Amino acid sequence: MSSATRFAAVVSLVGLIMAARPAPHARSVGAATLTFFTDRAAFQASAPNLAVEDFEQGKVPTGGVMGCPGPIDAATSSPCFSAGAIRPGVQFTSSPAHDRCVTTCELALLGRGAFGAPSMVLVENFFGDAFVITFPGGNIAAVGADLVTYFRNGTCTIEVSGAKGVIGSTTAPCTSLGSFWGVKADEPITRLKITVPGNNVVGVDNLAFGTGAPPTIHVALDVKPGSDPSPINPRSQGVTPVAVLSSADFDASQMDEASMAFGPGGASAVHESYIDVNGDGRPDMVVHFSTQAARIGCGDTQLTMTGRTVAGRKIEGTGPIQTVGCTNP
Numbered sequence: 135m136s137s138a139t140r141f142a143a144v145v146s147l148v149g150l151i152m153a154a155r156p157a158p159h160a161r162s163v164g165a166a167t168l169t170f171f172t173d174r175a176a177f178q179a180s181a182p183n184l185a186v187e188d189f190e191q192g193k194v195p196t197g198g199v200m201g202c203p204g205p206i207d208a209a210t211s212s213p214c215f216s217a218g219a220i221r222p223g224v225q226f227t228s229s230p231a232h233d234r235c236v237t238t239c240e241l242a243l244l245g246r247g248a249f250g251a252p253s254m255v256l257v258e259n260f261f262g263d264a265f266v267i268t269f270p271g272g273n274i275a276a277v278g279a280d281l282v283t284y285f286r287n288g289t290c291t292i293e294v295s296g297a298k299g300v301i302g303s304t305t306a307p308c309t310s311l312g313s314f315w316g317v318k319a320d321e322p323i324t325r326l327k328i329t330v331p332g333n334n335v336v337g338v339d340n341l342a343f344g345t346g347a348p349p350t351i352h353v354a355l356d357v358k359p360g361s362d363p364s365p366i367n368p369r370s371q372g373v374t375p376v377a378v379l380s381s382a383d384f385d386a387s388q389m390d391e392a393s394m395a396f397g398p399g400g401a402s403a404v405h406e407s408y409i410d411v412n413g414d415g416r417p418d419m420v421v422h423f424s425t426q427a428a429r430i431g432c433g434d435t436q437l438t439m440t441g442r443t444v445a446g447r448k449i450e451g452t453g454p455i456q457t458v459g460c461t462n463p
């Protein structure tokens with residue numbers, strides 16, 4: 135109740151004092167390629183398996199507004215969020231930063247119905263501030279969100295940063311109901327800075343973020359097909375054959391043999407052929423690699439292979455082994 139009053143008072147009061155800041159100046163560093171999206175379905179098709187933060191674990195009542203101290207992340211424990219309520223890997227702040235709610239809060243959590251919000255959304259709390267999203271964990275190549283503004287619809291400016299600084303900037307509609315905007319980059323995205331001109335506040339809902347890469351395909355290996363268990367002498371100067379088994383979901387002929395790496399040493403494939411080694415009717419890929427180059431350790435119980443399909447999909451496989459010849463010097 136008092137929080138709601140404070141939000142309204144702060145925004146209107148501060149808005150009178152603070153002039154709208156100029157839009158950020160975009161500056162490209164290096165040669166990052168950014169692809170922008172305005173349709174969530176198209177974005178998700180291009181960048182599957184993203185985590186989504188929808189703020190629905192927030193503690194604001196329906197129709198209410200709460201001031202929230204920043205930064206907000208998975209560790210935050212505040213009147214707005216309990217620890218663990220926000221997904222790991224993302225942090226929300228405003229720019230410039232403000233105090234920790236000693237007098238005011240830099241962020242605000244809107245409940246469903248507040249200012250027309252369709253569900254809980256997080257916004258910055260001062261006219262002219264930027265809403266800032268950082269990804270401390272790294273490895274984020276795709277980010278999308280419903281951009282939200284209150285008081286009126288507007289045009290947001292979104293500045294995208296990587297490790298070396300700003301890698302691009304664009305504009306997109308932001309509305310009280312939320313308007314989707316997304317980006318994919320060919321280098322890790324570390325930060326988004328979102329601003330809206332005029333006496334307005336800006337934030338996001340349904341923030342999707344992640345590597346944007348399809349999941350790794352896990353395959354089964356049959357080391358030394360035809361022998362069970364699969365004895366390997368790590369000191370052997372020869373080659374070891376391994377069958378990469380096809381399955382209903384995976385066609386071993388789609389492996390890019392140049393990408394394959396066996397064992398801790400990452401041995402390359404030196405020869406491959408296609409035979410159905412397990413009699414399931416699906417041809418398997420039989421690859422030979424240098425046993426020495428694989429650096430298998432005495433006592434290892436499994437062999438791991440990594441690689442990619444010709445289409446670029448990551449592959450990982452393991453199969454049991456039994457090391458032999460390790461006892462004699």
Ligand SMILES: [Ca+2]
Pocket residue numbers: 188189190253254255339340
């Ligand atoms: Ca929400």
Ligand SMILES: [Ca+2]
Pocket residue numbers: 379380409410411412413414415416417418
């Ligand atoms: Ca087979």
